[in-house]
Amino acid sequence: MSAIYDNVQQVRSIISRQAAATGRNPGEITLVAVTKTVAPELVQEALAAGVTDIGENKVQEALSKSTCLGSGFNWHLIGHLQTNKVKAAVQLFALIHSVDSLKLIEAIDREAGWIGKQQQILIEINISGEESKYGCTPADALDMIRAASLKSNVHVAGLMTMAPFTADKDRIQAVFRGLRELKDTIAGYHLPNIEMKHLSMGMSHDFEIAIAEGATLVRIGTAIFGKR
Numbered sequence: 001m002s003a004i005y006d007n008v009q010q011v012r013s014i015i016s017r018q019a020a021a022t023g024r025n026p027g028e029i030t031l032v033a034v035t036k037t038v039a040p041e042l043v044q045e046a047l048a049a050g051v052t053d054i055g056e057n058k059v060q061e062a063l064s065k066s067t068c069l070g071s072g073f074n075w076h077l078i079g080h081l082q083t084n085k086v087k088a089a090v091q092l093f094a095l096i097h098s099v100d101s102l103k104l105i106e107a108i109d110r111e112a113g114w115i116g117k118q119q120q121i122l123i124e125i126n127i128s129g130e131e132s133k134y135g136c137t138p139a140d141a142l143d144m145i146r147a148a149s150l151k152s153n154v155h156v157a158g159l160m161t162m163a164p165f166t167a168d169k170d171r172i173q174a175v176f177r178g179l180r181e182l183k184d185t186i187a188g189y190h191l192p193n194i195e196m197k198h199l200s201m202g203m204s205h206d207f208e209i210a211i212a213e214g215a216t217l218v219r220i221g222t223a224i225f226g227k228r
C-alpha cells in the first residue's frame with residue numbers, strides 16, 4: 001500500500017481516538033483532504049483510501065483537476081473566493097467554506113439561482129484578529145448571517161476559521177473555542193435558513209485540538225500528502 005493510503009488510515013485513527021477521548025461521535029467528523037498543489041494521480045490514491053471529501057484553495061486548480069478525477073466525492077472550496085470566480089465555484093463545489101462578505105453572498109445567491117442550486121456555504125470568521133487573515137470579524141458575522149438568511153439560493157451550514165501559526169496550543173484552543181461559542185450564540189437566534197451545524201476548523205498540526213472543541217470538518221493536507 002502507498003504512503004498516502006497509510007497516512008489516510010493514520011489520520012482517520014487519530015480522529016477516532018480523539019473523538020472518543022473528548023466524548024464526541026467520530027461519525028460527525030468529516031475528513032476533508034486538502035489537495036492544493038497535489039497531482040491528480042496522488043489525489044486518486046487518497047480517494048482509493050476512502051477519502052470522500054476534497055478541499056482546494058483555488059477555483060481554477062480544482063476545475064482542472066476535476067476533469068481527470070471524475071465524480072463520486074465532494075469538492076470543498078477552502079481558500080479565498082473572488083467575485084469573478086463565483087460562477088465557476090458554484091458549479092463545482094458542494095460546500096464553500098470561505099464566505100466572508102455580503103458582496104460574496106449576493107454573488108453566490110445570484111449564480112446559484114441561475115443553475116437552480118441551493119449553494120451550501122460556511123461563513124469564515126477571523127477569530128484571532130490577525131491582519132493577515134481573511135474572514136469577517138465576529139462582530140460582523142451576525143449581520144452577514146441575517147442577510148444570508150433572506151437569500152433563497154444560499155444556505156448557511158456553519159462557520160469556518162483558521163488558527164494562528166503558533167506552537168502555543170492554548171492560543172490555538174482559544175481560537176477554536178471562540179468559533180464554537182460564536183456558533184452557539186448565532187444558533188440561539190433561530191434564524192430561518194441558517195443551520196449552525198458545521199465547524200470547519202483544524203489542519204494537520206492542530207486538528208486534535210479542533211476536535212476537542214467541536215470541529216465537524218477537519219481540513220488536512222500535509223499529514224496525508226507530505227510537505228508542499
Ligand SMILES: *Cc1c(COP(=O)(O)O)cnc(C)c1O
Pocket residue numbers: 034036057078079162202203204205219220221222223
Ligand atoms: C492548506 C490549507 C489547509 C491544510 O493545511 P495542512 O497544514 O497542510 O494540513 C487547511 N485549510 C486551509 C484554508 C488551507 O489553505
